Amino acid sequence: MxxxxxxxxxxxxxxxxxxxxxxxxxxxxxAAHQARGVLNQIAQPAATPSKSxxxxxxxxxxxxxxxxxxxxxxxxxxxRYNRSASSLDSKxxxxxxxxxxxxxxxxxxxxxxx
Amino acid sequence: xxxxxxxxxGTTLSGLAYLKPDGNPEIVPNSDGERLTPSVxxxxxxxxxxxxxxxxxxxxxxxxxxFQIKRYMDDPEHLVEIDGKKWTPAEISALILxxxxxxxxxxxxxxxxxVITVPANFNELARKSTIAAAEMADLxxxxxxxxxxxxAVYYAHSQGVQGRILVYDxxxxxxxxxxxxxxxxxxxxxxxxxxxxxGGSNFDxxxxxxxxxxxxxxxxxxxxxxxxxxxxxxxxxxxxKKMLSKLQRVNDTVANDKNDGIARIDLTRESFEKLIRQxxxxxxxxxxxxxxxxxxxxxxxxxxxxxxxxxxIPKVKTxxxxxxxxxxxxxxxxxxxxxxxAAIFAKxxxxxxxxxxxxxxxxxxxxxxxxxxxKLMNSIVIPKNTPIPCSRTQIYQTSEDNERVIEVDITQxxxxxxxxxxxxxxxxxxxxPNRPKGCEIAVxxxxxxxxxxxxxxxxxxxxxxxxxxxxxxxxxxxxEEDLKRKSAHLRTMRIE
Ligand SMILES: Nc1ncnc2c1ncn2[C@@H]1O[C@H](COP(=O)(O)OP(=O)(O)OP(=O)(O)O)[C@@H](O)[C@H]1O
Ligand SMILES: [Mg+2]
Numbered sequence: 001m002x003x004x005x006x007x008x009x010x011x012x013x014x015x016x017x018x019x020x021x022x023x024x025x026x027x028x029x030x031a032a033h034q035a036r037g038v039l040n041q042i043a044q045p046a047a048t049p050s051k052s053x054x055x056x057x058x059x060x061x062x063x064x065x066x067x068x069x070x071x072x073x074x075x076x077x078x079x080r081y082n083r084s085a086s087s088l089d090s091k092x093x094x095x096x097x098x099x100x101x102x103x104x105x106x107x108x109x110x111x112x113x114x
Numbered sequence: 115x116x117x118x119x120x121x122x123x124g125t126t127l128s129g130l131a132y133l134k135p136d137g138n139p140e141i142v143p144n145s146d147g148e149r150l151t152p153s154v155x156x157x158x159x160x161x162x163x164x165x166x167x168x169x170x171x172x173x174x175x176x177x178x179x180x181f182q183i184k185r186y187m188d189d190p191e192h193l194v195e196i197d198g199k200k201w202t203p204a205e206i207s208a209l210i211l212x213x214x215x216x217x218x219x220x221x222x223x224x225x226x227x228x229v230i231t232v233p234a235n236f237n238e239l240a241r242k243s244t245i246a247a248a249e250m251a252d253l254x255x256x257x258x259x260x261x262x263x264x265x266a267v268y269y270a271h272s273q274g275v276q277g278r279i280l281v282y283d284x285x286x287x288x289x290x291x292x293x294x295x296x297x298x299x300x301x302x303x304x305x306x307x308x309x310x311x312x313g314g315s316n317f318d319x320x321x322x323x324x325x326x327x328x329x330x331x332x333x334x335x336x337x338x339x340x341x342x343x344x345x346x347x348x349x350x351x352x353x354x355k356k357m358l359s360k361l362q363r364v365n366d367t368v369a370n371d372k373n374d375g376i377a378r379i380d381l382t383r384e385s386f387e388k389l390i391r392q393x394x395x396x397x398x399x400x401x402x403x404x405x406x407x408x409x410x411x412x413x414x415x416x417x418x419x420x421x422x423x424x425x426x427i428p429k430v431k432t433x434x435x436x437x438x439x440x441x442x443x444x445x446x447x448x449x450x451x452x453x454x455x456a457a458i459f460a461k462x463x464x465x466x467x468x469x470x471x472x473x474x475x476x477x478x479x480x481x482x483x484x485x486x487x488x489k490l491m492n493s494i495v496i497p498k499n500t501p502i503p504c505s506r507t508q509i510y511q512t513s514e515d516n517e518r519v520i521e522v523d524i525t526q527x528x529x530x531x532x533x534x535x536x537x538x539x540x541x542x543x544x545x546x547p548n549r550p551k552g553c554e555i556a557v558x559x560x561x562x563x564x565x566x567x568x569x570x571x572x573x574x575x576x577x578x579x580x581x582x583x584x585x586x587x588x589x590x591x592x593x594e595e596d597l598k599r600k601s602a603h604l605r606t607m608r609i610e
Contacts, residue, residue, distance in 0.1 A: 002480055002481065002482055002483070003480070003481040003483065003511065004478040004479075004480050004481075004493055004508070004509075004510045004511065005478055005479040005480075005481070005510065005511050005512075005513045006476065006477075006478055006510040006511065006512060006513060006520065006521075006522060006555060007477045007478050007479045007490055007513065008477060008521035008522065008523050008540070074399075075399075075402070075403070075406070078396075078399045078400075078403065079403055079528070079529070080529060080534050082309055082396075082399075082400065082403075083527065083534070085309065085310065085311060085312075086235070086309070086310035086311060088188065088189050088191075093311070100396055101392065103399075104392045104395045104396060104399075105392075107395065107399070108392075108395065113391065113395075114391065114394060114395050114398050114433050114436070114437075
């Protein structure tokens with residue numbers, strides 16, 4: 001059913017920059033982790049969570065989403081940003097920290113405090 | 115000679131335990147009469163001596179004192195410079211280990227081989243640095259074991275419990291959540307999840323901010339302007355935090371070192387709980403992540419076990435109690451059980467089944483023949499939580515005609531989106547010319563019991579292959595020679 005074609009970073013890099021152009025600038029993706037000690041990172045738009053965005057915007061939560069969808073989205077984001085929170089790069093770490101705060105805020109609003 | 119010895123090399127406190135002839139572990143005190151040694155090193159300026167432990171922590175010369183070095187074990191660029199000499203995190207840790215070895219061997223006899231504990235989510239470089247630190251301290255590492263695993267081993271041993279156990283270890287610098295299964299004498303780890311930079315020190319820092327704010331309000335001045343005084347106040351906030359685990363209210367006074375007056379601080383447990391609530395929510399989310407990762411519901415956990423000094427905070431217990439509908443159990447002495455479990459582990463490691471801590475794979479363009487979709491993905495070869503040792507293979511195809519060099523990127527991480535994983539290495543393999551695209555390449559990853567990974571790439575048509583140890587080379591990793599030299603040098607040092 002699935003065909004898997006090897007793709008290396010150096011080769012996909014060109015393709016990536018192409019697709020990057022189509023990604024909306026607001027996409028709150030974190031930079032990949034472990035700036036140092038890691039061979040390379042995947043190129044991607046720098047995503048600094050901006051102060052003007054609400055926690056919901058940062059977490060890409062829309063009013064139409066059901067509780068289950070919100071829960072799933074928060075889980076996905078928590079996994080990602082908890083990982084970047086241990087990055088060696090302090091900038092990535094502090095971005096991850098802001099995102100984790102946003103994630104927790106959205107969670108508290110939708111599912112109550114612990 | 116002490117045969118089975120375990121060391122908990124903690125962010126804030128370290129401890130050593132050995133297995134007594136009756137099969138029970140015991141903590142060995144240091145020469146200062148303490149059961150646990152603060153993981154702090156002070157480089158004395160006048161006498162050529164390195165102080166380790168309480169004396170170092172309370173010495174009060176921040177420029178010459180090293181705290182929480184464990185947080186930097188995987189940072190090849192983190193160097194501590196003292197009197198023009200640069201120390202790596204491994205070397206600083208070696209001083210702590212040396213103190214433990216020297217002090218404790220006076221009581222239990224020579225210590226040669228040890229089990230050392232590390233956070234479950236310590237990466238390859240941090241594990242390597244830990245082993246290097248031990249070697250410099252003239253200790254042979256029998257095994258590294260994950261801290262929550264060690265704690266659970268101790269809990270299962272001391273309480274004689276069976277079933278599924280979730281260990282929640284909130285220490286000074288890290289949170290580890292591990293789920294494991296105990297059946298008779300056998301222990302099977304199901305999953306481990308961790309958060310770095312989430313622990314008691316974060317709470318101290320939050321309180322420090324609250325103190326500074328109060329001070330500003332009451333005196334109009336800054337509470338601290340230099341690192342020395344900041345450290346001192348931080349110690350005060352840590353003490354207040356600990357008091358709040360026992361009392362509902364703490365009254366404190368603080369002053370800066372510039373004679374700007376004294377401020378009164380009134381702290382209630384309630385306000386402290388409010389301060390750390392969001393942090394605790396993060397810990398709950400990690401618990402949920404661990405449950406998801408093991409495909410378990412809260413009701414399927416038989417025992418929730420508390421480990422780590424920060425689980426003395428009453429709110430931690432109530433939060434977990436609410437989540438699981440049962441009272442979490444403390445494993446007795448929460449800050450000693452990791453070392454105690456490591457000593458048991460030293461003897462019983464064969465009965466403990468561990469799992470891969472992370473997924474390993476490669477990047478691939480994945481075509482779905484049914485839907486026609488294609489996507490650049492992190493294609494996982496060994497999924498996280500696979501019991502170790504283990505080995506897994508995936509077959510891929512080459513992407514271009516007449517491809518001469520096959521490049522395989524090695525990824526670490528669970529996310530299928532390639533943006534959210536680390537690329538930690540690359541294997542290149544030269545293949546014969548004039549071949550069409552679509553040739554089969556087998557990628558195999560294998561994992562040993564020390565959580566070390568190897569990758570093998572085989573070109574099926576030509577039979578050519580290449581194998582590498584997936585590891586961090588270069589910066590931060592010492593050569594054998596360097597290690598020997600540093601170890602010899604360390605033996606000549608005065609460490610107290
Ligand atoms: N009574 C208490 N109330 C609140 N916190 C406490 C109490 N006693 C100890 N702690 C905190 O526990 C932390 C130390 O715990 P522990 O010794 O388990 O950590 P560690 O093993 O050094 O760190 P890690 O496991 O993160 O590497 C410190 O932050 C300390 O302030
Ligand atoms: Mg610990």
